[in-house]
Amino acid sequence: MNDDAIRRQPAALEAIQRDTAVLGFTMASEPKTGALLAALAASKPGGGLLELGTGTGLGTAWLLAGMDAAARLDSVDTDPAVVAVARRRLASDTRVTFHVMDGAEFLDRAAPGQFDLIYADTWPGKFFHLEQALALLRPGGIYFIDDLLPQPNWPDGHAAKVPALIEAIERRPEFTTVKLAWASGLMLVVRSSAIDKENTEGTYEQTNGSGLGARRDPLS
Numbered sequence: 654m655n656d657d658a659i660r661r662q663p664a665a666l667e668a669i670q671r672d673t674a675v676l677g678f679t680m681a682s683e684p685k686t687g688a689l690l691a692a693l694a695a696s697k698p699g700g701g702l703l704e705l706g707t708g709t710g711l712g713t714a715w716l717l718a719g720m721d722a723a724a725r726l727d728s729v730d731t732d733p734a735v736v737a738v739a740r741r742r743l744a745s746d747t748r749v750t751f752h753v754m755d756g757a758e759f760l761d762r763a764a765p766g767q768f769d770l771i772y773a774d775t776w777p778g779k780f781f782h783l784e785q786a787l788a789l790l791r792p793g794g795i796y797f798i799d800d801l802l803p804q805p806n807w808p809d810g811h812a813a814k815v816p817a818l819i820e821a822i823e824r825r826p827e828f829t830t831v832k833l834a835w836a837s838g839l840m841l842v843v844r845s846s847a848i849d850k851e852n853t854e855g856t857y858e859q860t861n862g863s864g865l866g867a868r869r870d871p872l873s
């Protein structure tokens with residue numbers, strides 16, 4: 654299998670990539686991440702989707718490519734210059750609404766339990782306001798993050814924040830998680846149910862993180 658070979662891509666992708674290069678925007682999502690975003694979006698027919706950090710709209714284009722006609726996408730970014738590219742190439746698609754505003758403010762205002770897929774690709778909803786973002790997921794909803802493997806554009810001090818984020822997510826019993834050392838380093842986080850510790854306790858046991866299971870007293 655050659656997982657670099659992506660056979661289909663959104664029609665608008667090349668134009669957005671050109672505009673992105675002209676703008677000098679270097680934080681754009683890569684095609685492998687996009688392909689997975691499209692597949693996840695396709696798993697949510699009629700779903701409510703949220704992208705935190707629109708950028709120039711590369712992730713947006715992949716999400717729209719996977720969504721069915723009844724699904725809806727809200728995409729949020731503070732920077733009007735990058736959102737202008739996304740709007741120019743994608744706003745004719747009435748399934749997407751672009752919000753030029755702070756992601757934290759969007760999260761504070763949003764009603765809980767209304768999204769089926771969240772692509773958290775900026776600071777709020779990922780490195781802060783995580784709780785608020787996770788609260789927006791319906792049961793079965795997916796929270797998706799990338800850039801978990803070291804990236805050349807990480808600011809100083811950022812490297813330590815990534816394991817702390819992963820740990821903060823993994824300790825929540827109401828989410829089922831998987832990390833993928835693929836593309837820029839991905840994590841899928843699925844809200845297992847509307848709750849709760851009670852139903853999930855005993856389902857999993859803690860391991861030592863090596864993939865080999867917990868160390869146990871051999872006589873126990």
Ligand SMILES: C[S@@+](CC[C@H](N)C(=O)[O-])C[C@H]1O[C@@H](n2cnc3c(N)ncnc32)[C@H](O)[C@@H]1O
Nearest residue numbers: 680681682706707708712730731732755756775
């Ligand atoms: C990694 S880029 C997003 C890339 C985009 N999702 C893609 O698929 O190419 C992060 C974006 O977050 C935006 N951003 C930074 N701070 C923000 C905030 N507080 N709220 C919303 N967006 C923010 C930046 O303007 C930037 O466009």
